[in-house]
Amino acid sequence: MSTIETRVVVTGLGVISNIAIGQQAFAAALRAGVGKVGPIKSFDTTGYPYAHATEIHDLGALADDYRELAATMGRSSCLATLAGRQAVQDAGLAGDVLRAAGAGVVLGTTNGESQVIDAIVKGWLDDGAASVPASAWQNAPAHRIAHAVASDLALEGEALVLSTACAAGNYAIGHAADIIAAGEAEVMLCGGVDSVCRKTYSGFFRLGAITPDVCRPFDAGRRGILTGEGAAVLVLESLAHATARGAHIYAEVLGYGSNCDAKHMVAPDKDSIADCIRIAQRRAGITPGQVDYICAHGTGTRTNDVVEAGAVHAVFGASPPPLSSIKSMLGHTMGAASAMGAIACVLGMRDDFLPPTIHFETADPQCAVDCVPNHARPAYIGIAENHGFAFGGNNAILILRNGKEITA
Secondary structure (H helix, E strand, O other), X not given: OOEEEEEEEXXXXXXXXXXXXXXXXXXXXXXXXXXXXXXXXXXXXXXXXXXXXXXXXXXXXXXXXXXXXXXXXXXXXXXXXXXXXXXXXXXXXXXXXXXXXXXXXXXXXXXXXXXXXXXXXXXXXXXXXXXXXXXXXXXXXXXXXHHHHHHHHOOOOOEEEEOOHHXXXXXXXXXXXXXXXXXXXXXXXXXXXXXOOHHHHHHHHHOOOEOOOOOOOOEOOOOOEOXXXXXXXXXXXXXXXXXXOOOOOOEEEEEEEEEEOOOOOOOOOHHHHHHHHHHHHHHHOOOHHHOOEEEOOOOOOHHXXXXXHHHHHHHHOOOOOOEEOOHHHHOEOHHHHHHHXXXXXXXXXXXXXXOOEOOOOOEOOOOOOXXXXXOOEEOOOOEEEEEEEEHHHEEEEEEXXXXXXXXX
């Protein structure tokens, strides 16, 4: 089910990113157009002509908590757990309330515990299979990520990881909303997480999709993505549950759409994306003219940006709403990407601004979109559309309404 019948709202946000830790700092960084790119430290990059990414090197006040978690789990689980704690605290939800509400967790990922797998492969190749500790094998499965968050918060509801690659965050949010709409829980945590790893960087590098400098979505000179990492977790509640406890409501999940064209393993399809947008808007009960802002997938590759812009024009006509890519700031956080986008939409709604597309220099006539170049723009966002696309033709579109417009 992708039509949200029971009203579902966003009441908590948690974010761990390379530009900021926590939703308040994240909002400030988005508004300021902060971008941080540096040499890759997660793995040995010998042999690559260039190797940089948007890794997280400074967790600030969370550094000790991270080290404690990392003693028993992989990096993606650590990041997701820290973001989950933030989201629950932001929502003002105590453990007994979460358990009474049947709360669970649904997270999206592309690579799961990628750094654990990297370490297993390297250890095996260097010193043989017997050298790999049992703990590495135990932490490698992707389902451990949801288990880590659920265990940390003592959640007793569904714990699920969806691996629909770079659209997984939107899939997770949509599935969590469906669980609430079906009456299976009153509260759900959802979002996405991924860590920088050798496998993903190498794969995109061989595809010729890694930029040698910075990510420039929708720019005529764009040359590809920057691999990134992070975790983004949202707390969803039924409107009735949130209202009854006097929760602050950031936004409402109006609906989402998902489809899969399955035409090509890596190439996006304009018609399929346009159909997904229409599905999401129809299920949300809105028309294209009601959308005030689009948080684009916007990878900065030659193909994606032209195809995405074409799909947007197919649905919205010659004058689509402003459309920007936060990947210009965060890099491509893979399974966390569209969850990061959802949080960016919510914060833009709360603080009345459009996040910018930084590093923009020259307009590409093949895209012809208002990408909010280089500087955030003051604006009221009543309804936002959040895009997520993935290899294999997986598409997921999320529609959110500003919490300021919600009436019980």
